[in-house]
Amino acid sequence: xxxxxxxxxxxxxxxxxxxxxxxxxxxxxxxxxxxxxxxxxxxxxxxxxxxxxxxxxxxxxxxxxxxxxxxxxxxxxxxxxxxxxxxxxxxxxxxxxxxxxxxxxxxxxxxxxxxxxxxxxxxxxxxxxxxxxxxxxxxxxxxxxxxxxxxxxxxxxxxxxxxxxxxxxxxxxxxxxxxxxxxxxxxxxxxxxxxxxxxxxxxxxxxxxxxxxxxxxxxxxxxxxxxxxxxxxxxxxxxxxxxxxxxxxxxxxxxxxxxxxxxxxxxxxxxxxxxxxxxxxxxxxxxxxxxxxxxxxxxxxxxxxxxxxxxxxxxxxxxxxxxxxxxxxxxxxxxxxxxxxxxxxxxxxxxxxxxxxxxxxxxxxxxxxxxxxxxxxxxxxxxxxxxxxxxxxxxxxxxxxxxxxxxxxxxxxxxxxxxxxxxxxxxxxxxxxxxxxxxxxxxxxxxxxxxxxxxxxxxxxxxxxxxxxxxxxxxxxxxxx
Amino acid sequence: xxxxxxxxxxxxxxxxxxxxxxxxxxxxxxxxxxxxxxxxxxxxxxxxxxxxxxxxxxxxxxxxxxxxxxxxxxxxxxxxxxxxxxxxxxxxxxxxxxxxxxxxxxxxxxxxxxxxxxxxxxxxxxxxxxxxxxxxxxxxxxxxxxxxxxxxxxxxxxxxxxxxxxxxxxxxxxxxxxxxxxxxxxxxxxxxxxxxxxxxxxxxxxxx
Numbered sequence: 001x002x003x004x005x006x007x008x009x010x011x012x013x014x015x016x017x018x019x020x021x022x023x024x025x026x027x028x029x030x031x032x033x034x035x036x037x038x039x040x041x042x043x044x045x046x047x048x049x050x051x052x053x054x055x056x057x058x059x060x061x062x063x064x065x066x067x068x069x070x071x072x073x074x075x076x077x078x079x080x081x082x083x084x085x086x087x088x089x090x091x092x093x094x095x096x097x098x099x100x101x102x103x104x105x106x107x108x109x110x111x112x113x114x115x116x117x118x119x120x121x122x123x124x125x126x127x128x129x130x131x132x133x134x135x136x137x138x139x140x141x142x143x144x145x146x147x148x149x150x151x152x153x154x155x156x157x158x159x160x161x162x163x164x165x166x167x168x169x170x171x172x173x174x175x176x177x178x179x180x181x182x183x184x185x186x187x188x189x190x191x192x193x194x195x196x197x198x199x200x201x202x203x204x205x206x207x208x209x210x211x212x213x214x215x216x217x218x219x220x221x222x223x224x225x226x227x228x229x230x231x232x233x234x235x236x237x238x239x240x241x242x243x244x245x246x247x248x249x250x251x252x253x254x255x256x257x258x259x260x261x262x263x264x265x266x267x268x269x270x271x272x273x274x275x276x277x278x279x280x281x282x283x284x285x286x287x288x289x290x291x292x293x294x295x296x297x298x299x300x301x302x303x304x305x306x307x308x309x310x311x312x313x314x315x316x317x318x319x320x321x322x323x324x325x326x327x328x329x330x331x332x333x334x335x336x337x338x339x340x341x342x343x344x345x346x347x348x349x350x351x352x353x354x355x356x357x358x359x360x361x362x363x364x365x366x367x368x369x370x371x372x373x374x375x376x377x378x379x380x381x382x383x384x385x386x387x388x389x390x391x392x393x394x395x396x397x398x399x400x401x402x403x404x405x406x407x408x409x410x411x412x413x414x415x416x417x418x419x420x421x422x423x424x425x426x427x428x429x430x431x432x433x434x435x436x437x438x439x440x441x442x443x444x445x446x447x448x449x450x451x452x453x454x455x456x457x458x459x460x461x462x463x464x465x466x467x468x469x470x471x472x473x474x475x476x477x478x479x480x481x
Numbered sequence: 482x483x484x485x486x487x488x489x490x491x492x493x494x495x496x497x498x499x500x501x502x503x504x505x506x507x508x509x510x511x512x513x514x515x516x517x518x519x520x521x522x523x524x525x526x527x528x529x530x531x532x533x534x535x536x537x538x539x540x541x542x543x544x545x546x547x548x549x550x551x552x553x554x555x556x557x558x559x560x561x562x563x564x565x566x567x568x569x570x571x572x573x574x575x576x577x578x579x580x581x582x583x584x585x586x587x588x589x590x591x592x593x594x595x596x597x598x599x600x601x602x603x604x605x606x607x608x609x610x611x612x613x614x615x616x617x618x619x620x621x622x623x624x625x626x627x628x629x630x631x632x633x634x635x636x637x638x639x640x641x642x643x644x645x646x647x648x649x650x651x652x653x654x655x656x657x658x659x660x661x662x663x664x665x666x667x668x669x670x671x672x673x674x675x676x677x678x679x680x681x682x683x684x685x686x687x688x689x
Contacts, residue, residue, distance in 0.1 A: 016670045017662065021642055025663055027670050029681055037563065039514035039616035050656070065512055080512035087514055124681065129589055131563040147565035147591035148516070149655075157659045159667055161644075195499055196557035196583050229560065231586050252680035260680045278531035295499045309682075320498055413562075415508040422531075434503040434561060437527050 003270035005167045005200040006236050008296040010267070012144035014125045016159055026056075026142075026162050028154050029124040034112045035062040036415070037129025041152035042091040052095055053158045057169075059119055060092045060099040063109045067417045068378050068405035074103060081416065095155075098312055108381020108407040111135040111349035115219065116383055118248025122237035123263040127154055132349050132431065134225040138218035139245070140237035140267050145226065165232060168201035169275040172209040179465035181359060182217035183429065183448035185209075185281070185349060187289035191299040192279065198230030201277070204269065205235050209283040215244040216355040224431055226295035236268035246449075262294035277348045290336050291433045291446040293324035298433070300336050301464045302451070306390035308332040327435055329423070329445050337461055339445070343426040344375040344456040345438070346402075346449050348412035351429035352380025356449040357388045361396040363453035363467055369401040371460030376418065377402045378410040402456070414439045427455035483596045484652035488577045489621040493540045494614035500554060501561035504590060506570045508562075520567055520573030541574070545617055553610045554581040559588025568670035570593045578622040580609055581631070593645050594655065598622055600629060606637050624650055 006010070016025040033041075038060070040047075045052065052058070065081040076082035083103065092099030100106045106113060111132055114120040122140040127133060129151045136143035150160055170189055201223050205218075213221065218235050225233025226388060235241075242261060245251045252260045287301035298321075301305070306325065309332055312318035330339065346360050357379065369375050377397045379385035386405055388394055394404045411418040413432035414437065420426055422441025429452050430437075433444040445461060454464035510522040527539045536540045541549065552558075552571070558581040559567060568591045571579070574630040578598040592599045600622065602610070609631070613620060624646060628636040641649075648655060675682050 017666045020646065021644060023642070023644065024664065025659075027667065027674070036511050037565065040565070043516075048656070050660070056687060059686045067663075077511075084512055084514055092688070096688040097686055118684075119686065121681075123678075129563055131561065145563040145587050147563055147568075147587060147594060149565060149591065149594040153656050153659065156656050157667065158664065158671075159659060159663060161655070161659075163642075195560055197582055199557075199586060229557065229583075229585070250684050250686065252684050256680040256683060260678075263678065291482075295501075316498070323497065345638045407561075413508045413511075415511045419509075432501075432503070432561060434501045436507055437503050440507065440509075440526055 003167045003273040004271045006140060006204055006267055007142070007165065007232065007274045007276065010123065010125070011164060013123070014142065021152055023161055024474050025159050025161050025446045026125060028127055028158055028214055030119060030126040030161060031151065031154050032114055032126070032128035033058055033060045033151060034064060034110050034128070034130065035084045036064045037148045037153055038091065039084070039087050040093065040148045041155060044152045045095070045155055045401050050154050050156045055095065055097055057158070058097050059114070060097055061107060061110055061113060062088050062102065064413060065416050066408035068408045068410045069417065070102070070406045078417065086320055092309045102260050105382055108383065109349045109352060109409055111223065112352060112380035112384065115215070116243070116248065116252035116381060117141065118245050121245060121251060122241060123267055127160070128324070131226045132223050134231065134233040135219050135223040135349055137222040137225065137233040138215060139241055140264065140383060142232065144231040157407055158392055167275040167328050168198065168203045168230070169278045170203055170205050170281065171278060172205065172207040172281045172283050174209060174293055175177060176209070176283050176286065176324045179288055179450060180286050181448040181450060182213060182220040184286055184289045185283065186221050187291065187296065187299045188286055189281065190224055190227045191289070192281070192294045193228040195227065195295045195297040196229040198225065198228035202232035202234060203228070203230045205233065210235060211238065215240060216353040219353065220350055224296070229430060236240040237264045269404050288448060288451050290451065292328065292330065292336055294327050294433055294435050295324070295431060296431065296446060298324055302337055302461070304336055306330055306332060306334050306336060337463055339461045340425070340459060340463060341373065341427045341445070341455050342424045343420060344369070344373055344452050345411040345426055345428040345430060346376070346452050347378030347380065347410050348430040349380060350431040352378060352384065354387050356386050356424070356429065357384070360449040360453040363450050363464060364400040364457065365396050367400055367457050369456040372459045373456050375402040376405060376411060378405045379407050381407045398408050400456070413437065414442070426444060427452045427461060437478050482594070482652045482654060484647045485577060485596050485598055486625050487621060487623045488550050488598070489619060490548070490550035491545050492551035492553045492580070492610065492614040492620045493546040493615050494611045495540065495554045496611050498555040499557045499560055500563050502567040502585065503561055505559065505567040506564055511566060516569045519570040519574060523570035523574050548575070549638065551574050551578040551580065551622060552576055553607065553614045553619055554579055556582045558584050563587040564592060565591045565595070568592045568597050572597055580607065580610060581687035594651065596649065598624060598641070598649055600639050602629070602637055603609055607652055
């Protein structure tokens with residue numbers, strides 16, 4: 001038998017039928033549904049009178065439109081948001097599907113709660129009407145984002161017709177230096193591959209560095225895969241994976257666990273398998289990364305400088321850079337360190353997990369945010385929030401001047417109450433620095449939670465490594481007044 | 482889905498690379514749960530100023546491009562969020578064909594599910610089409626003949642796979658087709674999977 005990659009194995013094990021043109025009909029094991037991409041799918045099911053093929057393979061949760069300041073009476077103030085969230089709950093009742101409401105202890109962002117519940121498992125196919133479904137690839141699951149029409153198709157048929165992707169291996173070796181995290185690696189990879197470079201590929205993250213990453217860090221890495229244009233980011237399941245999922249509500253127990261484990265251990269890429277493309281990255285050389293533009297691949301190390309459109313050889317590249325700088329209100333060739341910010345956001349499906357909050361709190365402990373800054377921390381789930389509170393992290397954030405909120409997508413996507421005003425600049429741990437992503441006219445710099453915490457303290461984009469050297473609060477950077 | 486065989490229009494040029502689905506359909510309008518009537522929100526921040534007045538500097542606000550059915554875009558058009566509101570809004574605006582060197586993959590699939598033809602061309606071809614659009618020269622996207630036909634009769638092939646072409650040409654409802662053609666295959670798969678990976682059936686979610 002031919003040597004296979006992890007992706008090949010996941011593809012083959014879910015192939016319901018193969019078509020002459022090489023496309024395949026894939027069986028979908030699990031679907032997460034949220035309030036934004038599911039209403040039209042359920043409306044379609046209702047009007048066509050179709051039945052849900054496998055009701056117990058779906059899980060519903062509202063996250064995008066949820067206010068992170070929970071109303072005391074449980075009633076969402078924004079009428080449209082309230083109706084949208086209610087519609088999801090109503091659909092769960094009508095179609096008899098599992099649903100976690102806003103006040104449920106298991107509530108949170110789809111890509112945080114899937115793994116928390118053990119809904120996400122190695123070896124499965126998992127889809128969601130959300131591009132960051134790549135997150136679940138961290139468990140060795142074939143997980144990808146789809147549109148609302150495809151959500152409906154999965155409800156009705158449990159299958160999707162797909163084109164098989166090519167294999168791209170991103171191999172990372174070496175240890176992170178202090179102040180460098182999975183987010184920096186993810187941003188550096190997106191910068192290397194480019195915003196569309198991953199199209200047509202399933203990316204597998206390999207190498208000793210990746211093996212050493214925790215599940216939280218692996219999820220951050222896989223989460224950002226879509227920002228390189230690829231819908232699938234994968235990491236082979238290993239003992240770290242199994243230790244994370246063992247004993248969770250939806251994972252197998254007893255003898256079934258042992259059988260599953262045997263199967264999961266057969267999933268990693270065969271030693272002689274070939275990838276169509278390979279990229280090598282040395283983690284030791286990585287510095288903290290910051291985006292400067294309006295696409296996640298417009299990224300530089302914290303010690304770097306913004307590009308100069310006049311120095312570009314290609315006119316198209318020059319225009320692209322000039323446009324991004326103009327939107328961001330930045331000067332060509334300026335240092336990225338020192339750019340003044342108005343807002344800090346720590347959270348999202350990229351960086352809203354317990355480790356992310358710990359990393360930010362480690363920077364903030366004993367320090368206070370700059371007067372000019374408004375700072376928000378939003379745990380990715382109710383469980384992350386409880387865990388953080390049990391560790392006293394909420395106190396660290398609150399004493400530093402942060403607002404401590406309830407779980408939701410929050411400021412990652414400007415469709416709930418958390419939005420930036422035009423022209424406001426945000427140091428953000430989310431995944432997209434698109435124009436208007438955090439509010440019309442708002443400016444986003446993507447970075448790690450530790451870097452966002454450092455920016456909060458100084459009021460400027462700051463090399464977190466200077467704050468991690470045990471200096472007293474506020475003296476980590478020369479511009480702190 | 483409405484059939485799509487041929488579209489003829491003066492195309493509109495949106496040359497910027499990486500026009501993401503947040504630009505095509507800004508997030509705050511995602512609170513709308515309908516899929517019809519979204520055209521008014523398409524490219525909202527580009528089309529309208531802060532007071533809601535149409536901006537003259539946006540191509541789709543200007544004659545003759547305000548009637549375009551074909552968009553000539555920049556690289557990686559429709560990247561980012563999976564929101565199907567983006568193609569719904571484009572369709573409502575009258576767009577039936579988008580042309581680029583590459584598309585966000587989820588956006589491309591969403592277009593095909595909504596009667597919009599995505600055409601991938603080479604960089605040099607794209608440059609020529611942008612020029613045509615700027616000069617208001619008509620373009621035909623002929624899916625039957627599998628070609629974009631320019632004003633001077635030159636043709637650029639449409640390389641869409643057969644099954645996707647057929648779905649557009651016939652206006653197929655993909656779910657209906659799947660229910661008719663695939664059910665037996667799916668049942669066989671489930672029987673096999675239940676035998677070999679029973680834990681996937683014993684640890685499901687539950688409606689409470």
